[in-house]
Amino acid sequence: TPRTPKEARPRRSQRTYRWNWPGWLPGLLMLALGSVALWQAANSYLNPPEYVLPDLVGKTPRQALEAVRTYGLKVEFTEGSDVSLPKDQILEQTPDPGTRVKPGRRLELVINKPRFGNVPTVSGRSLEDARQALEASGYRVAGITRIASGDTADTVLSSIPREGQPLRPGEGVRLLVSTGTRPPVRETLLPDLSGLTEEEARYILTVAELQAQVVRVASGAPEGLVIGQEPGPGVVLPRETVVRVLVAAQPVASLPRASPFAPPRLEPPPP
Structure with missing residues (x-):
């Protein structure tokens, strides 16, 4: 087939492109914001911030976690024992207070x-x-109450607790010790109950085969403390005798139901 000369071929139309700046601005803005965020993330990852650890000893676990919540630390809890301090209180911390730490570091807290x-x-x-057995177990003898018994002298009969x-x-542990002298038949020696609690006094009288009659007396002594007894200590009594135990109680003031003052007169408001 014969070819068409170049002059006879149709010429393609040339298109002109123009920059549409309003359409490009949102994309450029998003690119700039993404670059800034990426730079901040890289800077934070390569140069993490440092924090100064506060003193957490004596605080509760919740208070400690709240104090370091924004630090990004790995908090681990271990158990310790100190009977002189309250339960669930922080005893130690590692690292020490004042140490500069970065996010991701481990913080160890010892809970009581x-x-x-x-x-x-x-x-x-x-x-x-x-006495030696109590000291070996970490206790001490708080007091000794001697009760007449047929056991050998200085033999421990019981303990409180x-x-x-x-x-x-x-x-401290209070000991009930035998005097080594057997009382007459159906008689017992009344021990000294002053300074004991009501529960301890009842227990000692039960061991001595006596009955307790508790009488509460208003006193400034601590609530439930024995401040006296009738009869007094050292008296030989028949068994099952009733012993009055005076126990301290806080005084209570009673107010009269009716007020001694006349009620106020209510007058109508002025017009």
Whole structure:
């Protein structure tokens, strides 16, 4: 087929393109904002901020977490025991207060979980053996109450608190010790109850085979503390005798129902 000369071919139309600036502005703005955010993220990752650790000792776990909530730290809790401090209180912290830390560092907090021991068995032992057993268990002898009994002198009959009860280390244990003299038949020696609590006084009278009659007396002494007894200590009484135990109670003031003052007169308001 014959070819068409170049002059006879139709010429393509040439299009002209113009820059549409209003359409490009949102894209350029988004690109700029993304670049700034990317730069800030890279700078924060390569140069993380530093924080100064506050003193968290003595605070609760919730207070400690609230204090370092924005630091980005890995907080770990371990248990410790200190019976002289309240439960769930922070005892130690690692790193120490004032240390400069960066996000991601581990913060170890020791929480107080007091561990209580049990009162050892002291009944049937001599007074010296019972004292050594209490000291070996971390306790001390708070007082000795001697009761007439047919057991050998200085033999421990019982203890307050009783054997096996949980007790904080360092607390005192009161011992009931035999005097070694057997009282006459159906008679017992009244021990000294002053300074004991109502529960302790009832327990000692039960051991001595006596009955307690508690009388509450208004006094400035602590609530429930024995401030007197009738008869007094050292008296030989028949068994099952009633002993009056005077226990301190807080005074209560009673107010009269009716007021001694005349009620105020209500007058109509002025026009």
